[in-house]
Amino acid sequence: MIRYIRFADSLSAWFGKTFAWLIVLMTIGTSYEVVVRYLFNSPTPWALDVSFIMYGTLFMMGGAYTLSRGQHVRGDFLYRTWQPRTQAKVDLVLYFVFFFPGILALIFAGWKYASRSWGYGEVSVNSPAGIPIFQFKTVLVAAGILLFLQGIAQVFRCIVAIRTNVWIEAEEDVMETEDILMKKAHEAETGGHV
Secondary structure: OHHHHHHHHHHHHHHHHHHHOHHHHHHHHHHHHHHHHHOOOOOOOOHHHHHHHHHHHHHHHOHHHHHHOOOOOOOOOOHHHOOHHHHHHHHHHHHHHHHHHHHHHHHHHHHHHHHHHHHHOOEOOOOOOOOEOHHHHHHHHHHHHHHHHHHHHHHHHHHHHHHHOOOOOOOOOOOOHHHHHHHHHHHHHHOOOO
């Protein structure tokens, strides 16, 4: 189980970090649009669609990575006071009752939409540029599969936590700025000794 958890975490991280580079492309595209629109009075017909497609792709393909790091939003005012074993039992039930049915619906519905869209070469109706969007519909399926694989890892995490009363944390690869500052402040106070 531990090996699968590490595999799924690293797969999710790879996809999440790879697709995170879309932020750079979105910034360049949006900046270009602003310059040509306001300085040269020559707006592009494609900028809005392309930014929507890139943002949607970034959002969808980052979902499994976010799940692997436990960063999805949750109302945990009660949950956080429970023992890891209790949290894991609740999570396990919720994964099977809500998560997996929802993800399977995403995969199958996404497959239907994507195959239809590829079949007739769907383009965006929101702009005169006719931006192709059939490839974007495929992101629904890819994101669903990644979430499904990561969901299995989360179930394994629950099983381990039920047995040991300790959560298996994902490898730390990104830290919030506040956490870095707090860690540096703590090290400065303690002289680097924890």
